[in-house]
Amino acid sequence: MGQYAAPLRDMxxxxxxxxxxxxxxKQMPKHADLDADTINAVLEEAGxxxxxxxxxxxxSGDQEGCTYVGDGVVTTPKGFKEAYAQYVEAGWPALGCDPEYGGQGLPAFVNNALYEMLNSANQAWTMYPGLSHGAYECLHAHGTPELQQRYLPKLVAGVWTGTMCLTEPHCGTDLGILRTKAEPNSDGSYAISGTKIFISSGEHDLAENIVHLVLARLPGAPNGTKGISLFIVPKFVPNEAGEPGERNGVKCGSIEHKMGIHGNATCVINLDNAKGWLxxxxxxxxxxxxxxxxxxxLGVGMQSLGLTEIGYQNSLTYAKERLQMRSLTGPKAPEKAADPIIVHPDVRRMLLTQKAYAEAARAFSYWSALHIDKELSHADESVRKEAADLVALLTPILKAFLSDNAFESTNHAMQIYGGHGFIAEWGMEQYVRDARINMIYEGTNAIQALDLLGRKILGDMGAKMKKFGKLVSDFVEAEGVKPEMQEFINPLADIGEKVQKLTMEIGMKAMQNPDxxxxxxxxxxxxxxxxxFSYFWARMARVALDKEASGDPFYKAKLATARFYFAKLLPETAMTIRQARAGSKSLMDVEEALF
Known part of the structure; x- marks a missing residue:
């Protein structure tokens, strides 16, 4: 069954x-009084x-799954409801929310760290509060004052949960062809009708109300994405006291039986003249x-980090305990019948791959969350703008690169377990199944790649990319003259130059052929x-070198992992650069009949 311990030291x-x-x-007025001791105490309790x-x-949640009882009623696995009640009672839903609506007002990076741990412990369960926080953010940014007063305190408290209803049976990513309709009512609300599919947390027994954020079309709306409006559609329409009132015309038609995340109810949602508000x-x-x-x-990035970490922790424990064969250089545990498998080079490769990807993902995602805080709260407007551009640029990387790596890492974890990895009771095969969905939903990783290259980089002539490039070049310039940093700076500078050349080359070719x-x-x-990842590994190596003299083995391990990353993982780019340069001809010249 395994174990989980929050990686507090690395966090x-x-x-x-x-x-x-x-x-x-200190440069963010609303967070200026927060100190390291408070942050650490919050993370320890969360752990x-x-x-x-x-x-x-x-x-157990994966084995039991959710149950469609009938007539729109869904129950979650045993213990989920009680765990959610504990979560709400402890105030965790309010951690990163606005105090005006009952939130605790802590920075996004603290909430981000909380979600890493939640996802390591139980990704399927975590999707219920995770989507609710996303609904909170959407309403906080775009809701009318009336909607905010009615819904945000309940979402912040966690007594109501939220969903996002985008996908329809005939359209996924291409939302421009969605058909759900919204007809105006005389009271200022709208009657919304249509069917949505793949709705995570769409129905459950954890909370007293569910708030759906639904995309639909108004009468006479323009075709395509320019004719889409957003509505809030509660399961129960709030009464004058703000409590759940009459049952709305939104109901779960069925739950979808999935490869993974069995403990989360992924629903078909039917809207039949359901009341909604713009x-x-x-x-x-x-x-x-x-x-x-x-x-x-960003949440998918944290799901992926969480699964990478939990897979690593458990496969490391297994590798230290499982006896199999002898080391190629002679017995390492001569008193035992065989050596633990951690002595074998390929097992170490798989372990270090997981460790390197987890620790770089943690640095990258926490840095990204800090930049969200800067975007929202920094005293300097120019810093806010710079942070917003960097977050926009890097969000598709955070989603896609981390989820790709998580799938690879959880497969390594399962492989280390050998035959036991394939057996459900050992737990590893669940992480592989759960990790696989992260590469698909919230925009497939290919969509994220198109967003990065087409919209975020070529779309503004590389302006945002130059901002990240300057961070890299400034660090290279500052550290490149130091002998102890050469093994980290040289490959960082090299990949930076190659990315710059590759971007220019693709941009020139794209002007002739968008394919x-x-x-x-x-x-x-x-x-x-x-x-x-090279940038963050070089930065982490710099810190570790500065602290290495303390004798703390943590810094020795950090440097060893950095060296592994640059030696064994970064060289993947020799292949990916060549693939990117290969162009579209070998793909698009193949006639459909030849497939």
């Missing part, structure tokens, strides 16, 4: 030694909740929904993902 390293968050938030309450429900401006719904969609993409973008996008994203 604190990233927050305080790498990112120096206490100094950073206890995750390891003691959530993790024990992960395997969020944001008419026909500007996609813009409003992007707040929730981007939150979800060049589609053909290059996926390997291009992996190449840039490695540039990002």
């Amino acid at each position: 604190q390293f990233v927050l305080h030694e790498l990112l120096n968050v206490e100094a950073e938030i 206890k909740f995750c390891s003691e309450v959530l993790f024990p429900l992960n395997h 969020v944001g401006e008419p026909n500007k719904g996609l813009n409003a929904m992007f707040v929730m969609m981007n939150a979800a993409r 060049e973008v589609g053909a290059a996008a996926v390997p291009y994203l992996r190449t840039v993902g490695h540039l990002v």
Whole structure:
């Protein structure tokens, strides 16, 4: 069944030694009084909740799954409802929310760290509060004051949960062809009818009400994405006292039986003249929904980090205990019948791959969350703008690169277990199944790659990319003259130059043939993902070198992992660059009949 212990030492390293968050938030008036001790205390308590309450429900929840009782009623696995009640009672839903609506007002990076631990412990369960937080963010940004007063306190308290209803049976990513309709009512509400599918957390027994954020079309709306509006559609329409009132015309038609995340109810949602209220401006719904969609993409990154970490922890324990064969250089445990499998080079490769991907993902995602805080709260407007551009640029990388790596890492974890990895009771095969969905939903990773290359980079002539490039070049310039940093700076500088040349080359080819973008996008994203990870590994190595003399083995391990990353993982870019340069001809010249 395994175990989970929150990686508090590494989390604190990233927050305080790498990112120096206490100094950073001094420039954010609403967070200026927060200190490192408070942050650490919050994370320690969160770690206890995750390891003691959530993790024990992960395997049983996967085995039991959710149950469609009938007539729109869905029950969650045994223990999920009680765990959610504990979560609400402890105030965790309010952690990163606005105090005006009952929130605790802590920075996004603290909430982000909480969600890493929640996802390691139980990704399926965590999707219920995770989507609710996304609904909170969307309404906080685009809801009318009346809607905010009615719904935000309930979402912040966690007594109501939220969903995002985008996909329809005939359209997924291409939301421009959605058919759900919204007809105006005389009281200012709208009657919404249509069917949505793949709705995570769409129905359950955890909370007293569920708030659906639904994309639909107004009468006479323009075709395509320019004619989409966003509506809030509650399961129970709030009465004058703000409590759940009459049952609305929105109901779960069935739950979908999935490869993974069995403990989360993924629903078909039928809307039959359901009452809804407009969020944001008419026909500007996609813009409003992007707040929730981007939150979800960052959330997928945290799901992926969480699964990478839990797979690593358990496969490491197994590798230290499982006896099999002898080391190629002679027995390492001569008193035993065989050596533990951690002595074998390929087992170490798989373990270090997981460790390197987890620790770089933690640095990258916490840095990204800190930049969200800067975007929202920094005193300097120019810093806010810079942070917003960097977050926009890197969100598709955070979603796609981390989820690709999580799938690879959980497969390594399962492989280390050998035959036991394939057996459900050992727990590893669940992480592989759960990780696989992260590459698909909230925009497939190919869509993220197109967004990165087509919209975020070529779309503004590389302006945002140059901002991240300057971070890299400034670090290279500052550290490149130091002999102890050469093994980290040289490969970082090299991949930085290669990405710059590759971007220019694809941009020139794309002006002649737009298919060049589609053909290059996926390997291009992996190449840039490695540039990002190289930057953070070089920065972490700098900190570890400065602290190595302390004798703390933590820093020795950090340097060893950095060296492994540059030696064994970064070289993937030799392949991805070549793939990106190969162009579209070998793909698009193949006639359909030849497939």
